[in-house]
Amino acid sequence: MNLSSKLHETAQALPEKLAYYFMGKETSYGELDAAITKFASGLEQLGIKKGDHIALLLGNSPYFVISLYGAIRMGATVIPVNPIYSPDEIGYILNNGDVKAVVSLDLLLPIAEKSHHQLPKIEHFIICDSNQPEAAGINKQELTIYPKMRAFTDVVAAGRLDYIGPELQEEETAVILYTSGTTGKPKGAMLTHKNLYSNAIDIGTYLNMDENDRMITVLPMFHVFCLTVCLNAPLMAGATMLIIPRFSPKDVFDMAREQGATIFAGVPTMYNFLYQYESGNPEDFKTIRVCASGGASMPVALLLNFEKKFNVRVSEGYGLSEASPVTCFNPLDRERKPGSIGLSIVNVENKVVDELGEEVQPGQVGELIVRGPNVMKGYYKMPEETDATIRDGWLYTGDLARMDDEGYFYIVDRKKDMVIVGGYNVYPREVEEVLYDHPEIIEAAVVGIPDPDFGEAVVAYAVSKNPELTERELLAYCDERLAKYKVPSRIEFLEELPKNTTGKILRRALRSQVIEAAKQ
Known part of the structure; x- marks a missing residue:
């Protein structure tokens, strides 16, 4: 069983059941399954084959659901990409991921046009109508200018309802997810x-x-x-x-x-x-x-x-x-x-281990490692990184x-965020918890920066609902609740903390910011 076959099974058993509600419109499992089948067939008619890679530059919409399951149904590997990445970030993933086709919102046509020349491996750009005012300046006739471009609706319309996809093996790659790249370039996790x-x-x-x-x-x-x-x-x-x-x-x-x-x-x-x-x-x-x-x-x-x-x-x-x-x-x-x-x-299975991979006693801190049917097969085209991350069947997180x-x-x-102050381990989350306990703090983040005396120093960033709250008052609050070496060397107030598209606070950006400021 796989995602596509299970959804098809549900659609057969409960065709009228509501699959999703989007922008005031209801779509049943039967309707969704039919669109998935036709899109899969349409991809095959474009020359997409089992094992080919298809990138999705889409936000939350039925386009994403249909494209994901349609590509999986015909045996392609899907690479979801954050559509607000820069052209260079998108280009790296499309190149590194050996992408053959891209499904994209029309709002991203300028990037697609640029990629048309810079990414010769891509054979098809499938463009989805966003029906948004921002797209009003885009002439849909542009799709006819480039032979690689075609409308999503046309691909679906060309598909057959009687299409039966290839047999899928459970160990074949269905999706490649590129990690956010906390160190170096993003890595593609093959799921x-x-x-x-x-x-x-x-x-x-x-x-x-x-x-x-x-x-x-x-x-x-x-x-x-x-x-x-x-x-x-x-x-x-x-x-x-x-x-x-x-x-x-x-x-x-x-x-x-x-x-x-x-x-x-x-x-x-x-x-x-x-x-x-x-x-x-x-x-x-x-x-x-x-x-x-x-x-x-x-x-x-x-x-x-x-x-x-x-x-x-x-x-x-x-x-x-x-x-x-x-x-x-x-x-x-x-x-x-x-x-x-x-x-x-x-x-x-989860367990906590020391540097030698031996399980530690309850209460002791170590690295979390994981084993199960959910663990990836490896990083795409990165065998050394794969071997360093998966050892004896365990994923080192x-x-x-x-x-x-x-x-x-x-x-x-x-592990990489831990701050070592004078030989003592400081876990940013521990300091952040204290800051969040303060009744006037909305958000907080803690990073470590180089320090000539202690190796590293703790620096905190905070968003306060009270503009009168001072750094001295907040440091005093921390001083009462933390060991001296854990107390931030300074606290800076910001209107908002930098975040990625999923809302995760970007400690890297804050760390880079404070290090650059120190150089000036």
């Missing part, structure tokens, strides 16, 4: 049909997801968190996706209230914006039975404040692109531990963690 299907089924089982659920799908579909938890898992369970093109607190609350949403999944930054939104109230989330958080560690103060305000329970989980992504989640049928990423989900006596895991920090 197989088995990886994606098993994780979608397992997290759906863990969340007790069924056909009665209505999932708010607002996280970016090109990101692995949304791809598995908010797209694949609900479709495998026969549930309904409530698709929101881009995040706004108002849109989330409106969708939850008007459509009777039952599950919301977001990153901590989203929860913070929802919590800070003055018009939000418990009635908006009264039908929500599960709130899931992932993508980054959620400050405990924010978690508890959100729960109190909206009368819901927020359960944290953990995952990474290389694991399709979910490995841990707080259980719904027993204690939820604030600050914990929960227990190993079904069929997945690069995250520092500890496990308690009951098997609950806690992320301490990224």
